[in-house]
Amino acid sequence: MNEKKRNVVIAQSGGPTAVINASLCGAVEALREKGVSKSVGRILGAKHGIDGILSGDFVDLGSIRGRRFERIAMTPSAALGSSRRKPTPEDCAAILARFKEMDVGGFFYIGGNDSADTLRIVAEAARKDGYPLSCWHIPKTIDNDLRSCDHAPGYASAARFVASAVAGDDLDNRALGGVKIDVVMGRDSGFLAASAALARKRPDDGPHLIYLPEVPFSIEKFAGDVKAACRKFGRCVVVVSEGIRGGDGKSIAAKLGNGEKDSHGNVQMSGSGALGDALARAVREATGLKRVRADTFGYIQRSFALAVSKLDFEEAWSAGASAVQAAFGRGMRTGTIGIVRAKSKNYRAEYVAMQIEQAARTPKSMPKKFIARSGCDVTKAFVEYARPLVGNIPDTEVLV
Numbered sequence: 001m002n003e004k005k006r007n008v009v010i011a012q013s014g015g016p017t018a019v020i021n022a023s024l025c026g027a028v029e030a031l032r033e034k035g036v037s038k039s040v041g042r043i044l045g046a047k048h049g050i051d052g053i054l055s056g057d058f059v060d061l062g063s064i065r066g067r068r069f070e071r072i073a074m075t076p077s078a079a080l081g082s083s084r085r086k087p088t089p090e091d092c093a094a095i096l097a098r099f100k101e102m103d104v105g106g107f108f109y110i111g112g113n114d115s116a117d118t119l120r121i122v123a124e125a126a127r128k129d130g131y132p133l134s135c136w137h138i139p140k141t142i143d144n145d146l147r148s149c150d151h152a153p154g155y156a157s158a159a160r161f162v163a164s165a166v167a168g169d170d171l172d173n174r175a176l177g178g179v180k181i182d183v184v185m186g187r188d189s190g191f192l193a194a195s196a197a198l199a200r201k202r203p204d205d206g207p208h209l210i211y212l213p214e215v216p217f218s219i220e221k222f223a224g225d226v227k228a229a230c231r232k233f234g235r236c237v238v239v240v241s242e243g244i245r246g247g248d249g250k251s252i253a254a255k256l257g258n259g260e261k262d263s264h265g266n267v268q269m270s271g272s273g274a275l276g277d278a279l280a281r282a283v284r285e286a287t288g289l290k291r292v293r294a295d296t297f298g299y300i301q302r303s304f305a306l307a308v309s310k311l312d313f314e315e316a317w318s319a320g321a322s323a324v325q326a327a328f329g330r331g332m333r334t335g336t337i338g339i340v341r342a343k344s345k346n347y348r349a350e351y352v353a354m355q356i357e358q359a360a361r362t363p364k365s366m367p368k369k370f371i372a373r374s375g376c377d378v379t380k381a382f383v384e385y386a387r388p389l390v391g392n393i394p395d396t397e398v399l400v
Contacts, residue, residue, distance in 0.1 A: 005039055006105030009053065010061065011046040013111035013118065014084060015142065016077040017154030018161075018308045019316035023110050023138050024080065025073035026320030028061050036328050041103070049083030049109075050118065053095050073317070076157075076303035087118055092125035099126075099133060106134045106327055110320070112141035112152070116336055116359035123334040123356065136323040137336035137359055140316070142302055144191035145363035148338040148354050151191075153316035154302075156389040158185070159195030161307035162239075163393050165297065167199035170206035170237050174398060178291025179226055179236045179283055182207075183276045185301055186241035187251075188363040190214055192301070193241035194370065194378045195386055198393055206237025213243035214366050215375040217252060222279070223286035225376050230287070242275060242296075252278075272296070309391055315339065315349055322351035329353070336360075347388040 010027055012020055024045070031040050043062035046052035059080065064072065072079050087095065099107070109119040116137045123135035139146050142158035162184055173180045184193040190212025197210060208229040211217060229236040242253050256274040276294030283292045322337045336359040342348040370382035 004105070005041050006103050007041040007044060008106040008108070009044050009046055009058070009099070009102075009104050010080075010108045011049045011052065011110070012078040012080045012082050013049040013109055013115035014082060014140070015112070016082060016302050017140050017142055018076040018157035018303055018305065019153050019313050020077070020110055020140050021075055021079045022073050022313050022316035023140060023153060023320035024061075025069060026317035027108055027110075027138065027324050028064075028069075028320075030321040030324035032062070036324060039328065040106075044102075044104075045080045048081035049111075049115075050085055050087055050091065050095060050122075051083045052081070053098055054091060056098065074308075074313075076305050076308070084114065085118075086114070087121050089125075092122055095122055096126060096129055096131055096133075100131065105132065106136075108136050108138055108320075108323055108327070110138040110140055112139070112143070113146055113359055113361055113363055116146075116356055117361045120334075120356045120360050133333075134327045135334040135356075136327045137356055138320050138323045139337060139339065139359060142192060143186055143189050143363070145187075145189040145365075146359050147362065147364045148336050148359040150339055150341040150349070151389055152339065153312060153319050155191060156309035156312035156315075156391075157304075157307055158192055158301045159198070159386060160309050160312075160390045160393075161301050161304045162192055162195050162297065163198040163390060164307060166196040166207055166237070166239060167201075167205075167393055167396070169295075170199060171396060171398070173206060173235055173237050174400070176291065177235045178293065179230065179238065179280075179287075179289055180206075181238045181240060181276055181279050181283070181292070181294040183240050183242055183273075183279075183294065183296040185297065186213060187243045188213055188365065190241045190243070190366045190371075191386075193239050194366065194382055195390060196239040197378045197383055198386060198390055201393075201395065202398070204233050207239040208233055208236050209238045209376045210378055211238070211240045211244050211376055212366060212371065213241050213245055214371060216247045216249075217244040218247065219282050223282055226283050227287050230289070238279075240275070240279060244275075309389065311389060311391065318349075318351055322353075326353040
């Protein structure tokens, strides 16, 4: 940003997470620091993403301090409200007009790959217009599908929820038997479903089967895998990513849904138990088992306060602060903050300024080294990758 004192706008976009507000507050605190604050006028939060910019609906973030500021940082979900709107050329013209009117020199957008693409579109419009606007993307996503990040803020807390919930579900299944199917978020990447593997403490603990979008899904093989697990364990707990695809590469959940799409073209998957019901029905028909149940974890995975990972909170805050530092540096005018795992004996993250294109649009998939050869489980390498992010899952004891 220029040395002239100009205003800054921050907004949140896409699906909420348990730590997205930590990134918001990390950015605000960094904007208040000496060396930066002399170049910053008002710090404004746009309500509901770019919708708030277009409508002129802002919150004065600079005036929020003390205990209220701390509570906001620790509260899950998007405090400013969110949006999935993809800006049209007309939207971009209106956004730039608003920014010029308000003398905005910095725009920070907290979100996933669609949000990064939204920021890229606005930044490109500003460049073509000749308007000096610094645009920085602050990463977040529970799906962990940002190519710019080893892991994205929000993932670890959602993964902690999934692992803890599946551990509890496994205890329930151990007591009553049968087959239990849990459907977990993950449109294109299986990282969140894979995190259920952290629930295992004993050799016969579930989940006994894990299905990911990266592996073509077959109902026939699925039913056979469940039958085999029941023979081995006397019961079966299954975790399925909502994004599983058939051999034709098409989403099974999307076929079962109502076809509703957002402005980025994403078909609605969560908010429906259709996939779990269809899988449970297939198991009943193939096995003859009566006790087959399915749950769809749905939106509860994203904003569950008791599952927040301490590391996730700290890294989300640092990502927000790092975006501000990058914006006020002497390098790029537009970019994203990548989170890189340092090559060291003990886990440590590094925050790197990257080109916005490295986060925009195309999602990241689970690498092959994390997927078991069976196609229905994960490897030790994945567990070693995820465990320091998620932290410890409560210990339990059983008698049978």
